[in-house]
Amino acid sequence: MARKSYWDQTYYPQPSESEIRSNAAQTVRKAANKGQTLYPVILTGRVIAKSWWGKAWCQNLEQYADFETRLPRGQKYVRSGAVVDLQIQKGKITARVQGTRRTPYKVEIRISPLSQKHCDEIMDRCTDKVDTLDKLLSGSFPESMKDVFLGKDGLFPTPKEISFSCSCPDWAVMCKHVAAALYGVGARLDEDPTLFFSLRGVDTERFVDVVIHNRIEAMLANAERPSDRILRDAALTDLFGLPVDT
Numbered sequence: 001m002a003r004k005s006y007w008d009q010t011y012y013p014q015p016s017e018s019e020i021r022s023n024a025a026q027t028v029r030k031a032a033n034k035g036q037t038l039y040p041v042i043l044t045g046r047v048i049a050k051s052w053w054g055k056a057w058c059q060n061l062e063q064y065a066d067f068e069t070r071l072p073r074g075q076k077y078v079r080s081g082a083v084v085d086l087q088i089q090k091g092k093i094t095a096r097v098q099g100t101r102r103t104p105y106k107v108e109i110r111i112s113p114l115s116q117k118h119c120d121e122i123m124d125r126c127t128d129k130v131d132t133l134d135k136l137l138s139g140s141f142p143e144s145m146k147d148v149f150l151g152k153d154g155l156f157p158t159p160k161e162i163s164f165s166c167s168c169p170d171w172a173v174m175c176k177h178v179a180a181a182l183y184g185v186g187a188r189l190d191e192d193p194t195l196f197f198s199l200r201g202v203d204t205e206r207f208v209d210v211v212i213h214n215r216i217e218a219m220l221a222n223a224e225r226p227s228d229r230i231l232r233d234a235a236l237t238d239l240f241g242l243p244v245d246t
Contacts, residue, residue, distance in 0.1 A: 015100050020080040024098040027084050041083040041184040049186040053193040058186040060156040067174055074179020083184040088195045095181035105168040107181045112161040113201040
């Protein structure tokens with residue numbers, strides 16, 4: 001037998017979709033028998049995300065070169081029902097993802113919280129868009145707020161704000177189980193877009209209240225300033241030939 005080096009790369013066999021589905025079903029049954037509640041990602045069809053929120057989350061991940069080599073396997077896994085449990089909390093995603101073995105791997109993804117300065121800057125950018133916030137909270141997405149979320153310094157996380165770990169033996173920067181969990185978040189946002197704000201550590205009600213308050217303050221501050229759109233007496237005379245009262 002040839003001598004093996006510590007640094008030799010190990011090949012991990014890839015399970016088929018049917019194997020993943022079978023193992024996932026068994027995991028769910030075992031959890032149910034133990035009285036445990038799992039929150040699996042269940043897709044209807046091959047499309048991972050259908051809403052603006054879900055698609056934007058996935059597209060945001062795919063624009064980063066850091067992730068591009070590993071994301072395709074994550075798509076395969078989430079479509080196969082491999083994400084048997086996915087939970088989103090403030091700044092953290094925990095998941096159990098089925099792989100080659102029958103026991104699912106444990107995934108933890110952390111999203112850095114927004115700094116107070118960053119959050120204040122985003123709220124300032126929303127001040128002129130108060131009338132669209134109700135659409136935002138109802139699950140739809142106003143096009144006018146696209147740059148607030150997806151633009152530079154928006155609310156969607158960058159790679160440096162995302163850290164992760166997985167119990168699998170894959171030493172890759174991002175394993176397929178982490179990638180599957182990240183795509184699973186996109187699918188979950190289809191169901192409840194407010195989870196995005198929870199993940200980023202933003203209280204949606206307070207967010208809206210502050211934006212509205214700042215909008216009102218800005219309006220009051222400008223209330224006593226004469227508008228450039230007000231026609232002066234001389235302008236009225238020139239425009240309509242009206243006499244000016246003296």
